[in-house]
Amino acid sequence: MHWLSATVAQWHEGSRLLYAFVTVGTVLGIGLLFGFLSAWIGRKLGIDPSRRKHQ
Amino acid sequence: MFFPVAEVSIAVWYLVGIGFAVGVCGGFWGMGGGWITTPALYALGIPMNIAVGTGLAQMVGQSVVATIWHSRFGNVSFRVAAIMIPGTILGVEIGARIMEHLKAAGQAHVDEVISILYVILLSALAIYIVLESVQSQRSLRRERQLMAQDGAKPPAQSADVPDHVSFDLARRLQYLRIPPMVSCPLLRVESISFWVVFVAAALTGILAGLLGVGGGFLRVPMLVYLIGCPTHVAVGTDLFAIIISGSYGSFTHALKGNVDLMIALVMLLGALFGAQIGSFATRYVQGVQLRALFGAALMAATASLIFKSFLNMPQLAAVLIIGMAALMAAIIIGLLIRGVIRSTSPS
Numbered sequence: 001m002h003w004l005s006a007t008v009a010q011w012h013e014g015s016r017l018l019y020a021f022v023t024v025g026t027v028l029g030i031g032l033l034f035g036f037l038s039a040w041i042g043r044k045l046g047i048d049p050s051r052r053k054h055q
Numbered sequence: 056m057f058f059p060v061a062e063v064s065i066a067v068w069y070l071v072g073i074g075f076a077v078g079v080c081g082g083f084w085g086m087g088g089g090w091i092t093t094p095a096l097y098a099l100g101i102p103m104n105i106a107v108g109t110g111l112a113q114m115v116g117q118s119v120v121a122t123i124w125h126s127r128f129g130n131v132s133f134r135v136a137a138i139m140i141p142g143t144i145l146g147v148e149i150g151a152r153i154m155e156h157l158k159a160a161g162q163a164h165v166d167e168v169i170s171i172l173y174v175i176l177l178s179a180l181a182i183y184i185v186l187e188s189v190q191s192q193r194s195l196r197r198e199r200q201l202m203a204q205d206g207a208k209p210p211a212q213s214a215d216v217p218d219h220v221s222f223d224l225a226r227r228l229q230y231l232r233i234p235p236m237v238s239c240p241l242l243r244v245e246s247i248s249f250w251v252v253f254v255a256a257a258l259t260g261i262l263a264g265l266l267g268v269g270g271g272f273l274r275v276p277m278l279v280y281l282i283g284c285p286t287h288v289a290v291g292t293d294l295f296a297i298i299i300s301g302s303y304g305s306f307t308h309a310l311k312g313n314v315d316l317m318i319a320l321v322m323l324l325g326a327l328f329g330a331q332i333g334s335f336a337t338r339y340v341q342g343v344q345l346r347a348l349f350g351a352a353l354m355a356a357t358a359s360l361i362f363k364s365f366l367n368m369p370q371l372a373a374v375l376i377i378g379m380a381a382l383m384a385a386i387i388i389g390l391l392i393r394g395v396i397r398s399t400s401p402s
Contacts, residue, residue: 009059020309031119
């Protein structure tokens with residue numbers, strides 16, 4: 001954890017453009033990975049929400 | 056744990072807890088929750104610019120998870136979002152420029168006037184949403200009684216009850232047949248003019264730009280009352296819009312060095328689970344209940360803003376907003392548990 005924290009601080013001190021790409025890429029990537037993974041697990045567990053019709 | 060970018064030491068459990076509460080509220084109401092994370096981080100001694108940027112980055116991750124689930128529930132109107140996003144960006148840009156122009160012109164007390172406008176807008180919106188929800192709840196109750204008299208069985212899941220809005224401006228705006236017209240099966244109205252969606256999004260964007268806020272609390276009511284989205288669809292659609300606007304916002308903030316990625320990641324640990332709980336809870340509540348809770352949260356946000364801006368008590372304001380987020384998260388989890396028990400019970 002401390003190693004990761006120091007690495008992030010190093011990136012922050014380095015190229016800001018790279019830091020910006022890493023920031024957005026990381027949060028989007030984690031969100032997508034976790035979202036689809038949990039959706040897949042949900043399907044396997046039978047928690048499969050069908051699309052409901054709105055009126 | 057020490058965070059070198061923000062140069063503060065914060066307990067990890069606190070950040071995870073804040074992330075969780077914001078995630079639950081965000082997944083439930085379709086907002087980023089910047090109005091909760093910014094004061095919560097600022098109260099810990101994190102500089103305001105880093106609090107805003109870090110909150111934005113965390114918001115993107117949680118919104119992606121919540122959008123995936125809402126999309127599976129059929130709650131995301133990508134067509135409306137595709138029109139809304141450019142309208143909002145244009146509006147925010149116009150609002151920010153008006154603000155800069157006012158400040159450059161040396162207008163005295165601009166910040167005070169904006170703060171007063173913010174409080175008036177928030178409180179008016181909160182009161183309106185609560186009153187409208189109460190009225191709609193009464194109408195729904197009457198309809199349920201009639202259904203019971205006819206011997207019809209009410210729907211098993213509360214979210215399957217058609218959304219009821221007592222004051223529906225969208226139906227009136229539907230008569231504005233300015234081409235191109237947009238039809239979407241998810242909307243309550245048959246079709247709506249592209250320009251109505253675009254202009255409404257631009258207007259909320261201008262307000263957000265003027266006030267210097269993300270504007271999720273403005274967009275969800277706009278989608279419900281002006282565009283004709285059922286509340287659940289407004290929540291899902293706004294979450295999708297947040298991914299785009301939040302990514303852009305966190306990129307520009309990161310370029311300026313205003314994002315502490317480590318703090319954002321630690322908060323995401325809680326937010327990823329919270330966003331799923333919040334999204335799932337929308338399956339077990341009616342649109343009117345969702346709006347009533349939203350109105351109550353806006354009232355707490357107004358009180359917090361008054362403490363911060365007018366009574367000069369920022370710590371109390373932060374405690375109030377964090378307490379509200381924790382309370383609302385508990386209520387939402389309670390609604391989810393109640394809904395699951397009801398839907399699985401044999402009776």
